[in-house]
Amino acid sequence: MDVMVSVKDGELWSHDSGDPSGTGGEGLPLVLVHPGVGDSRIWDGILPRLTERHRVIRYDARGYGRSPAPTTSYSLVEDLIAVLDHYGIARAALAGSSMGGATAISLALRDPARVASLALVVPGVTGADDELVPAEFMAEMGRLAEAHDLDGIVALLRRTSGAAGTGKDDPEVEAHIRAVIPAWFANHPHNVPDPPAYDRLGELDVPCVLALGELDQPAVVRVNETMARRIPGCRLVRLAHSDHFPTVREPDAVLDVILEAYALAR
Helix, strand or coil: CEEEEEECCEEEEEEECCCCCCCCCCCCCEEEECCCCCCHHHHCCCHHHHHCCCCEEEECCCCCCCCCCCCCCECHHHHHHHHHHHCCCCCEEEEEECHHHHHHHHHHHHCHHHEEEEEEECCCCCCCHHHHCCHHHHHHHHHHHHCCCHHHHHHHHHHHCCCCCCHHHCHHHHHHHHHHHHHHHHHCCCECCCCCCHHHHHHCCCCEEEEEECCCCHHHHHHHHHHHHHCCCCEEEEECCCCCCHHHHCHHHHHHHHHHHHHCCC
């Protein structure tokens, strides 16, 4: 069921798959948190197989997909909490990709009782921006944004985050990128970063599986490796054919990572 969830000074589109058994005896919910390079449709390729077994909730962050752009300051983790509260979810298994991984980690540190397990797919993490985003990338992105060069931004991201693709013959990745660029511009003045988590990863006490893409930007690979070392008991999975779009490149492997983490939930 599609539902608009009220958040601070705004609303988010969300979808609740409901209880797959039809008995009303819902098990632990699984919440999917999308990356910054795609909206909640990034999960479409694996969603049917997840909803066969589990109650799955996904949503679009502000300005992404079917959610209105923000008009005031907001926090990604506070919006995630609002989604959980709307559905009356006290505890959930979380699967987050890139930006969504950072949000899931932030919640696990802020309110550990609400997170039963973490499936982190090419995750970001607050407090590591200097390592995750090279200065030359930011300079080029800034120049393209100032020139309102949408095609240039898409090409830059395809060269960096979408390195496993084949350029113009990669329409799915390009479509994801083009769809979210307006959200970046709309959200930038309003998004309040959540507290730094990179140096606090050792405090996490939750089952975790982290998947990195071997073809991702080298900086992202290095940070993901460090994250896996810092998170106690985290299992690192290397996706040999993935860049920053594993749900497109290796959907079956991403499905396995999510189900493995879910099975470890406690």
